[in-house]
Amino acid sequence: MQETASTTPKELEVKLEVDPTSLPALNKIPLFRTLKAVPTRSAEVSVYFDTDKQKLRKKGLMLRVRRKGGRYIQTIKAASNAGLFERDEWETEIAGKEPDLSQANGTALEPLLSHKLRRRLKPLFETRVRRTVYPVMDEARAIALTVDRGTLDSGSHSLPLCEIELELDRGTVAELFDVARQLVLALPARLALKSKSERGYEAIDGKLETPVKAASIDLPADANTRVAFKIIGLGCLKQIINNEAALIRGDPEGVHQMRVGLRRLRAAMSLFAVLLRDPQTAAMTAELKWLAGELSPARELEVLVNRVAAPMKSRRRRWGMPSLSRELAEKRDAALTRAQDAVKSGRFRALTLETAAWLQAGLWTNPQDDLVRDRGDLPIAVFAAEQLTRRWRKVRKKGKALAQLDAPSRHKLRIQAKKLRYAAEFFASLFARRRAVKRRKQFLDALGRLQNGLGDLNDIAVHEKRIAAIGKQRSNPSRAFAAGLLTGLEDARIGAAMTVATEACADFGKVKPFWR
Numbered sequence: 195m196q197e198t199a200s201t202t203p204k205e206l207e208v209k210l211e212v213d214p215t216s217l218p219a220l221n222k223i224p225l226f227r228t229l230k231a232v233p234t235r236s237a238e239v240s241v242y243f244d245t246d247k248q249k250l251r252k253k254g255l256m257l258r259v260r261r262k263g264g265r266y267i268q269t270i271k272a273a274s275n276a277g278l279f280e281r282d283e284w285e286t287e288i289a290g291k292e293p294d295l296s297q298a299n300g301t302a303l304e305p306l307l308s309h310k311l312r313r314r315l316k317p318l319f320e321t322r323v324r325r326t327v328y329p330v331m332d333e334a335r336a337i338a339l340t341v342d343r344g345t346l347d348s349g350s351h352s353l354p355l356c357e358i359e360l361e362l363d364r365g366t367v368a369e370l371f372d373v374a375r376q377l378v379l380a381l382p383a384r385l386a387l388k389s390k391s392e393r394g395y396e397a398i399d400g401k402l403e404t405p406v407k408a409a410s411i412d413l414p415a416d417a418n419t420r421v422a423f424k425i426i427g428l429g430c431l432k433q434i435i436n437n438e439a440a441l442i443r444g445d446p447e448g449v450h451q452m453r454v455g456l457r458r459l460r461a462a463m464s465l466f467a468v469l470l471r472d473p474q475t476a477a478m479t480a481e482l483k484w485l486a487g488e489l490s491p492a493r494e495l496e497v498l499v500n501r502v503a504a505p506m507k508s509r510r511r512r513w514g515m516p517s518l519s520r521e522l523a524e525k526r527d528a529a530l531t532r533a534q535d536a537v538k539s540g541r542f543r544a545l546t547l548e549t550a551a552w553l554q555a556g557l558w559t560n561p562q563d564d565l566v567r568d569r570g571d572l573p574i575a576v577f578a579a580e581q582l583t584r585r586w587r588k589v590r591k592k593g594k595a596l597a598q599l600d601a602p603s604r605h606k607l608r609i610q611a612k613k614l615r616y617a618a619e620f621f622a623s624l625f626a627r628r629r630a631v632k633r634r635k636q637f638l639d640a641l642g643r644l645q646n647g648l649g650d651l652n653d654i655a656v657h658e659k660r661i662a663a664i665g666k667q668r669s670n671p672s673r674a675f676a677a678g679l680l681t682g683l684e685d686a687r688i689g690a691a692m693t694v695a696t697e698a699c700a701d702f703g704k705v706k707p708f709w710r
Contacts, residue, residue, distance in 0.1 A: 433454065582618065
């Protein structure tokens with residue numbers, strides 16, 4: 195029976211990527227020993243349709259026709275504001291392998307079905323998988339545990355697929371994540387936030403395993419503060435997870451973008467701290483801090499090597515410079531290895547899954563404290579204006595005294611400015627009128643220049659500290675001389691960086707708040 199817009203079905207699932215060699219261990223997990231239902235097996239071919247310009251993808255839609263035996267199932271999916279693990283879904287059995295767009299009435303695809311779009315729809319890529327479905331059922335829950343092994347073919351690329359999908363048919367989100375937790379503890383399984391269709395589009399675009407920047411956050415105007423935090427937090431988590439491949443491949447930008455996602459998540463937790471007063475959140479905070487500590491040296495040393503040491507490396511008349519450059523490069527490489535080891539670890543796999551579970555169904559989502567509950571029920575536009583006003587005033591006040599601040603105080607101001615920028619980006623969709631958009635651009639431009647100036651001052655302080663540590667090695671006077679030279683060059687940049695930051699502070703003091 196075809197679904198209507200008023201009864202839109204929801205798909206709630208958790209996807210894990212796993213090495214196919216570890217699949218035999220599934221049968222050793224206690225959960226599988228208790229399963230009484232017999233698994234079902236099938237071979238399936240799914241063809242994904244869109245236009246050459248990927249109009250459906252840009253609208254957050256997916257159109258697929260799956261062949262299963264002699265049957266053809268057409269599926270339409272749409273992104274949901276409820277989060278990364280929930281999507282609107284419409285499935286219909288059709289007569290053949292081509293989409294039957296007459297069955298799209300009442301779906302999210304219907305408004306786009308112009309004659310032009312109908313003519314331009316074409317198959318873009320396909321998946322071929324061997325599927326095994328294990329029903330996880332008892333009185334409290336019904337979860338379909340699906341193992342897919344096969345390939346994704348985009349014409350120019352053929353990618354291996356090995357995934358475990360957990361789809362909730364009956365029960366709670368917490369129970370769904372509990373099953374995922376058992377799998378992650380027993381197997382080297384990783385939480386995956388990219389669907390097969392997303393991977394197919396990446397293959398077409400040539401963006402497999404490339405660094406991923408933060409995506410814009412679209413907050414529903416009628417959302418409350420609690421819902422808004424979940425949407426923002428899941429968006430940040432997606433940036434973290436989607437940079438795993440680039441980081442493991444050794445791409446410095448992958449390290450940087452994962453750190454950005456991590457900083458954005460921690461900034462969001464600070465922004466919404468009034469909602470997050472529970473022991474579970476404290477444990478999450480500690481684990482996120484661990485990850486930040488594992489990633490930071492790789493990024494800091496990458497910047498030091500490329501921006502400071504590399505320009506001086508060829509000046510061999512400078513005593514010890516080539517040797518110092520080599521040592522810094524070795525330290526950078528060791529820091530990158532440390533970051534890679536952290537992201538490959540079971541601790542990281544557990545962290546990403548637990549973060550997702552916490553954002554979807556953590557203690558904070560059902561507060562017992564009346565005050566916390568009331569703050570969570572507050573319309574997000576009201577909460578956003580409060581937070582932006584408070585943080586904007588704090589940055590302006592401290593910025594006026596920038597010339598009198600010492601390095602630690604400047605660092606705190608930089609962190610406050612960064613959190614304000616993230617807040618402005620998180621809440622951008624709530625203030626979308628023309629004047630607000632214009633003012634937001636001016637606001638972010640001025641704030642960005644302030645951040646750059648303060649960031650440069652912080653980089654200088656970090657670089658000088660690292661270089662000074664090397665210069666203390668008395669056994670190598672020439673290297674100590676080179677370290678002193680680099681320290682002097684960095685010290686000479688303070689005046690210019692301070693001028694940039696001071697001018698940016700003055701400009702920032704003149705901009706008007708876009709949320710009023």
